[in-house]
């Protein structure tokens with residue numbers, strides 16, 4: 001059984017099963033350790049499988065041999081105890097290796113950054129914690145971290161069980177309401193790493209993606225500094241009108257735009273929504289058009305999600321999309 005799954009993994013390896021979201025593209029400290037562990041287990045299992053096959057074939061060949069086949073009881077006893085001993089050794093060895101690998105992963109390395117991750121049906125809220133509360137900020141679905149630095153994630157859920165999984169960076173960890181789990185991320189190379197909720201959490205589970213953007217320290221600082229700021233005051237006439245529509249409609253009851261009176265917390269913080277790559281947890285790339293499409297009918301694009309269709313005129317819709325896009 002073990003060797004079959006090992007072979008299957010090996011087949012996946014050679015068939016080029018890599019890409020934007022793959023454990024085989026390990027670029028994070030934890031993912032690299034885990035990949036080494038699994039490759040090591042695959043190799044050991046492959047050798048065991050090969051030895052078993054050789055023993056099996058030689059036994060079959062022997063049986064056909066009419067007189068030379070019989071071996072002494074003593075020889076058989078030695079062979080059997082040797083096989084049992086080897087099995088115990090291999091299993092103990094693999095157990096110890098995996099114990100040390102997982103322990104190394106969960107060891108509390110000094111974190112340079114703490115981020116509260118709150119999973120919601122069906123999006124991610126990220127709160128960048130700071131000793132100075134005026135420097136803390138909230139964003140959604142897009143996590144920025146400096147390359148080579150340890151980010152400690154405190155994982156929580158506001159409803160059902162979700163699971164945080166960015167395969168290129170680390171293993172999975174569940175987010176459970178009423179409980180706090182911990183996961184550390186350290187990206188070894190800059191890049192954009194896609195992640196996905198990995199625990200079935202309802203209708204839109206498959207549209208609960210996230211992106212981790214690992215960037216140079218200076219780029220990260222620049223990004224964080226901008227995120228700390230309040231929502232940009234719109235200048236374009238259409239966006240100015242959009243702001244008024246946003247405040248007048250139900251939008252403000254569900255969304256926060258820091259620096260305005262919109263302070264709802266049911267939906268993602270929109271203070272800098274225009275700076276993100278996607279809308280609605282990886283569903284669409286952000287453009288003025290896709291923002292308009294989303295606001296016009298969120299229930300068709302992501303059925304069952306917690307944003308209702310708010311009736312709007314065509315003008316209001318265009319104005320809202322312009323305002324959202326201006327929030328960079």
Ligand SMILES: [Cu+2]
Nearest residue numbers: 197199201205
């Ligand atoms: Cu899910």
